[in-house]
Amino acid sequence: MARACRIVIDTLDLLEEAAVPGTTTADLDRIAREAIERAGARPAFLGYRGFPATLCASVNEEVVHGIPGRRRLAEGDIIGLDLGCVVDGFYGDSARTVGVGRIDEDARRLMETTLEALHAGIGVCRPGKRVGDIGHAVQSHAEARGYSVVREFVGHGIGTSLHEEPQVPNYGPPGRRERLVAGMCLAIEPMVNVGGPEVDVLEDGWTAVTRDRRLSAHFELSVAVTAFGPWILSEPYPYAETGEEAANA
Amino acid sequence: MPEPPLRETLEVEGTVRELLPNALYRVELATEGRASVTAHLAGSGLLRLRPGDGVVVEVAPFDAGRGRIVRRR
Numbered sequence: 001m002a003r004a005c006r007i008v009i010d011t012l013d014l015l016e017e018a019a020v021p022g023t024t025t026a027d028l029d030r031i032a033r034e035a036i037e038r039a040g041a042r043p044a045f046l047g048y049r050g051f052p053a054t055l056c057a058s059v060n061e062e063v064v065h066g067i068p069g070r071r072r073l074a075e076g077d078i079i080g081l082d083l084g085c086v087v088d089g090f091y092g093d094s095a096r097t098v099g100v101g102r103i104d105e106d107a108r109r110l111m112e113t114t115l116e117a118l119h120a121g122i123g124v125c126r127p128g129k130r131v132g133d134i135g136h137a138v139q140s141h142a143e144a145r146g147y148s149v150v151r152e153f154v155g156h157g158i159g160t161s162l163h164e165e166p167q168v169p170n171y172g173p174p175g176r177r178e179r180l181v182a183g184m185c186l187a188i189e190p191m192v193n194v195g196g197p198e199v200d201v202l203e204d205g206w207t208a209v210t211r212d213r214r215l216s217a218h219f220e221l222s223v224a225v226t227a228f229g230p231w232i233l234s235e236p237y238p239y240a241e242t243g244e245e246a247a248n249a
Numbered sequence: 250m251p252e253p254p255l256r257e258t259l260e261v262e263g264t265v266r267e268l269l270p271n272a273l274y275r276v277e278l279a280t281e282g283r284a285s286v287t288a289h290l291a292g293s294g295l296l297r298l299r300p301g302d303g304v305v306v307e308v309a310p311f312d313a314g315r316g317r318i319v320r321r322r
């Protein structure tokens with residue numbers, strides 16, 4: 001899974017560079033597919049429940065699940081890039097929102113807050129905490145800055161399939177839902193809106209947009225719960241390797 | 250890629266057909282096949298229903314024979 005996550009992050013790095021004014025979202029999808037296949041992996045989203053592409057590209061008011069197409073990116077857009085791949089049967093899933101060219105201060109602040117909210121959620125991933133604590137951390141962080149969190153979509157367990165138990169909402173009271181134990185892998189993915197939390201899904205059956213059509217940002221990382229705390233799977237194992245833990249890592 | 254949360258229950262419209270003991274009701278669902286469920290009231294029980302009343306019933310996906318009357322229609 002760490003390999004799959006690494007490939008996803010490397011590909012997102014490529015896409016971030018390619019997301020310049022004039023590029024179409026279909027161009028980004030092609031780059032994503034080529035990079036994933038070059039790395040010896042398989043796109044995880046292509047064909048998943050009928051999704052037609054490798055990449056979810058969600059521009060501005062689009063929250064998640066945007067289908068790449070002929071839309072050309074313009075200076076000042078923000079685009080959510082959500083990507084997954086499979087290596088040796090294991091999934092990696094990650095997303096980030098990037099600015100196209102120069103973006104305004106409001107957009108930058110929204111993206112920064114969403115990323116912070118993600119890390120607030122990751123920070124509570126240790127044995128004994130509960131799934132509700134993650135959502136609570138994310139929601140508290142985002143709402144303290146005047147934003148709202150999307151409720152119609154949730155993070156998820158990840159492993160030998162893309163979506164596994166448990167569901168990981170980005171909201172809710174602490175101390176509820178499943179207890180975290182070492183070895184669980186979760187895809188935590190706050191979707192944060194400037195306006196209200198409501199979203200609508202467009203006629204294509206996928207693209208989710210904010211109901212008030214104001215900006216939305218989305219960041220996601222796949223994280224393992226270890227005895228010592230969270231391990232962001234796309235990064236090196238962050239704890240000193242000793243005895244039993246080293247054998248499991 | 251985020252997933253849409255699973256709906257744990259399904260809301261279905263129906264019509265009360267029969268009053269049963271213990272504040273239960275037999276409700277005919279407005280779905281194909283007009284299946285009926287034994288349903289209890291979701292609220293305090295002060296709500297009195299009579300045959301013919303339209304209601305909205307929550308049905309769990311794993312037990313289609315029972316329901317929970319959430320409100321009048």
